[in-house]
Amino acid sequence: MKKAYRVKSEQDFQKVFHEGRSVANRQLVLYTYPKIGQTHFRVGLSVGKKMGNAVKRNQIKRYLRHGLIELEPYIENEWDFLLIARPDIRNKSYEEIKHSIQHVMNLAGIIHKEK
Template identity: 35%
Template sequence: MEKTYRLAKREDFNKVYRYGKSMANHQFVLYYLPQPKIEQFRLGISVSKKVGNAVVRNRLRRMIKEIVRLNKEQLAVQYDYILIVRKPAADMDYAQMEKSIFHVIRKASLYKRNESTKR
């Protein structure tokens, strides 16, 4: 995932936590905050030590980044997102994780469909 799509600073995370809205399912919590000044979305990922050791946490982060990278045109722009990973996500494979992430994004009404997939 390119650098322009990253939410990295502590103050940005705190702003999204404090002023943003949240939506959750069993595996993920999504915090989101509109940012009209930016032209694309920014994503931050948070994985607690409760989820697993460093190998597990980094694997989850890499999988989430790849899922978002491949589907970035389907996410609403001009938003900051924070995706918090819950413990049940550690046992998921790629397809299940992708489905769960987009479930929570659709639940928050932040999923845009491509023109070719509209029916």
């Protein structure tokens, strides 16, 4: 995922977290914040230490990033969002994680089916 597609600064991260809307399922919490006029979405990932050691946390982040890359054509452009992993995600396969991402994005209304 390109750096331009990431929410990097602490200020942006906090703005999405405090002013955005949230939806959740058992594996993920998704905070969304509209950014009108933005040419592409931006995402921030958070995987806490309760998920396991660094190897496991990095694996989860890779699965999340890869799932977002595959869903990119369906995600609306004018959003900043945060994906926060919950402990139930630890033992899930890549396909289950991708399905979970798609589910929370459908709940939030930032994904569209045509394309």
